[in-house]
Amino acid sequence: MNTAPGQSEDRALQADCESCFGLCCAALPFVASADFAINKDAGTPCRNLRTDFRCGIHTRLRQSGFSGCTVYDCFGAGQKVSQVTFGGKDWRQAPETAQEMFAVFPVVRQLHELLRYLTEALTLRPARSLHGEIRRLLDETGRLTELGPDALGKLDVAAHRQDVNVLLLRTSELVRAGAGQAGRGKKDRRGADLMGARLRGADLRGASLRGAYLIAADLTGADLRLADLIGADLRDADLSGADLTGCIFLTQPQLNAARGDAATRLPPALTRPAHWS
Incomplete structure (x- = not known):
């Protein structure tokens, strides 16, 4: 290339x-x-x-x-x-x-x-x-x-x-198979309408959130390890204290569109947005 x-x-x-x-x-x-x-x-x-x-x-x-x-x-x-x-x-x-x-x-x-x-x-x-x-x-x-x-x-x-x-x-x-039994029944949320959803502290390990609408969702303290976030709309979603380590296909623009804080855990390839608290 x-x-x-x-x-x-x-x-x-x-x-x-x-x-x-x-x-x-x-x-x-x-x-x-x-x-x-x-x-x-x-x-x-x-x-x-x-x-x-x-x-x-x-x-x-x-x-x-x-x-x-x-x-x-x-x-x-x-x-x-x-x-x-x-x-x-x-x-x-x-x-x-x-x-x-x-x-x-x-x-x-x-x-x-x-x-x-x-x-x-x-x-x-x-x-x-x-x-x-x-x-x-x-x-x-x-x-x-x-x-x-x-x-x-x-x-x-x-x-x-x-x-x-x-x-x-x-x-x-x-x-996501590495998440084992975690989050069974919650794993396939592809394209789901989760706008404004109350997901504080939710166990979303290994979940497929491909293309999900998470606009203004409360994901405070949620466990998103090994979750697939490709194309998920995270505008104004609250990721304060959430664990995103190991999640896949998350991009910097998605993070920039969301809210978070110093306690939000990120994949090593991504940086904490300057506007986060």
Whole structure:
């Protein structure tokens, strides 16, 4: 997997805004809500985007009503599209590239998200029997990110996501089997509507919370060890004192969207958000 100039492979899946042409601020739409102060159409630069592609209110996004920006992560797709797919040619200097660049960015972002999950899957020892298949799909996904703009625009990314998801599900099952009998009857909560749910102190060890709606849920002191949290919506969920060690497929944006405290136990690869108490 190639990286942008000067970028190590270790950082290829982390956003590098200094090497990006403000793509998340221009390509993506948002709607006025608790997350965004204004409406913005796809392909229209945000009013806060400066001429140097930096955010004019970056240090006060939450106070300015743009908390949604603080929980977004392109997983390195921004710099990949800017510096590799379009060779460092930005959409302001070359406006003829803007429409194609904005269309390609969400595709590459999906592929980079898959790379992030597959990379984590390779570190999970209970799933080592699948590591060969995981490596194959990791390499294939990496190759797809190297396609040119035209090929990326025609890519059936949904079909590729499905292939990856099947493997990630098998990985999840092997990892969560380590929870044994813990949480039996609670384990499959895929896509569950748990908005505002009272789960204080809940034993959710080994639970599948894939795609679950946990918006504003009370997970204070909950045991989420070995839980699968891929795609779970944790906006405003209270993770104070919760144990997330060993949980799988949790991302930094999910944590950033939640609330927690100094007693929240996190996987070693993730950091405690600055806005937590």
